[in-house]
Amino acid sequence: MFHLIQNCDAARRGEFTTPHGKIQTPAFMNVATAGAIKGAVSALDLKDLKCQVQLCNTYHLHLRPGDETVRKLGGLHRFTRWDGPILTDSGGFQVFSLAKLRNITEEGVTFASHIDGRKIFMGPEESMKIQSNLASTIAMAFDECVQNPAPYEYARDSCARTVRWLCRSKEAMNRLNREPGTINPRQMLFGINQGSTYEDLRVDCMKRIRDLDLDGYAIGGLAVGESSEEMYRIIEAVVPEMPMDKPRYLMGVGTPGNILEAVRRGVDLFDCVMPTRNARHGHVFTRQGRRNLFNAKYELDDTSLDPDCDCPVCKNFSRAYLHHLFKSGEMLAMRLCVMHNIYFYNSFFEKIRGSLQNETFERFYRENLEVLNRRI
């Protein structure tokens, strides 16, 4: 259930109630691909990093350790020891980006595992069954994520199929939630809007899926090759067609600047590997801009990553120490920077929520849009 707390033009401050607790929105979902945040960060650490939601990948967990294994072990919450909300994606994105030798039919997709090449079939029913086994809080409908730019006809036909897959996803989930032995019988379902960069396809798709009364709606197929301006244009076209009383999730986005622009256009939920992936390469976000810790100028810099940050890393360690750890190839470098970046993203959202609540979002947007993306 989504409760709107405060509007600020299109932007909104809300509260989304799930079977595993409430999510204050706008919110960032922290990506734990194979059931663990990359960079040696555990579910226990997330408590100190202001994390509200963990996102796990259906495709990865289906291949390893296998969703049946996770089911036998009590589901993702018990397996990873994260007791807050978990969203699982549908596997669609990875099937179309990671797997090899795909063959798409009306039924679903046959593909070869990127780990051992073994042939696997996944359609809406299979994706829902896997996600039911994983027992996430929120499941995503099975969709085709089309790379941009895409030919109009392909985007149109794919989008229509994705809508048909959504109806099958909903039916499958209703059935699975009623099965005895289902770990999370209150699993929620989000539908996904597709249509590439074509506004008419996007709007038409949204109109067709909004009446299915799902628990939330995602905008997929963005940040996959198009420019930021095209992305914002599509968000602007789609959001007015989205139900007011359901959370809106922009998949796989993005930089702090992208997030500010999308929140301003009415998006509530986000996920992105950027904070963790950048951190593992020594790139950290700070309130002053982005830093590259491999830079020699940090060798003797005894200050913290971000003097304005209260994270466990900034409260304790110096840029010089982190620079040294990266240069020495110490795993601790990655862990500490991943922790900082996760904290940065989650507290960035906390500040966004605060500014929406006290109606200063426009000022917050203007003050932060450029500075957070600046390289320093």
Add this chain to the structure above:
Amino acid sequence: MFHLIQNCDAARRGEFTTPHGKIQTPAFMNVATAGAIKGAVSALDLKDLKCQVQLCNTYHLHLRPGDETVRKLGGLHRFTRWDGPILTDSGGFQVFSLAKLRNITEEGVTFASHIDGRKIFMGPEESMKIQSNLASTIAMAFDECVQNPAPYEYARDSCARTVRWLCRSKEAMNRLNREPGTINPRQMLFGINQGSTYEDLRVDCMKRIRDLDLDGYAIGGLAVGESSEEMYRIIEAVVPEMPMDKPRYLMGVGTPGNILEAVRRGVDLFDCVMPTRNARHGHVFTRQGRRNLFNAKYELDDTSLDPDCDCPVCKNFSRAYLHHLFKSGEMLAMRLCVMHNIYFYNSFFEKIRGSLQNETFERFYRENLEVLNRRI
């Protein structure tokens, strides 16, 4: 200052007071080679892992980030944020094991860095200067660590030179501790007993160095190629010649069984990369024996690594989760197992101390000697 609390035949329970706090002995020193425990464990984590002492490597830190850099950053305590005792080795062991193209003279050793091949000279004065810059609690004298087996004549001449180097190390440290601007003017010095597997050389060396009134004495050059039985024989020969009122440190040892045997013969301090290195390869120590987490039998095992263990890992995560993390190449696998193994070693020493204190060490020794090394 070393205070003897309880004797149990040769074994002893003591307390070693340093400028950075007291160490309850027998104690394990946790190896943080380049200023960080390998496996993404920070100084802050060590507080939860019953760690008393951190050991850092002079050779590695001299090469990277450079001891002058560490000095400018306030020394190792400020750099790594560990506020307890830190022991630095002398660099000797790594010069003789890692570096290339060594040339030994009476003055010291010229060698090529294993990182970039650059030529470096290190003698007793250089090692002491580096360790003074690092500002560790305890510095080790510069020695030659001879691989076993070694020809008698080589061991004899090397040992005599190591004794001469020890005298120069002591003089250098006295001078450095008095210099204005020295970060730790109360830096302690341990001498190192050498002599390969020859009892007469070992005893003669110990007799010559014990009168130097150093802060502690180490037995070096063991666990470098000889059998465990030879190692125990040498410890038995050397310990009676070591001062009663100084801590005794067996360098680079070892398995839980090795440690029990050495404690039983009167050793107080230990260090070894085994708990951390094994953990990174999925091998964990438990009270029931050693486990290999890559083993397929753990795929559906929902129990903790060691049901008798109170560490943060055993209190939260299952063998199945750790097995999955290793199979998926997730860094978190290494961190969690390193944490467990460090905790295992430090609490193993806690139990040794307890058994010495209540005079049940012999029973503890008999009950644990075989079981802890068993593969299960």
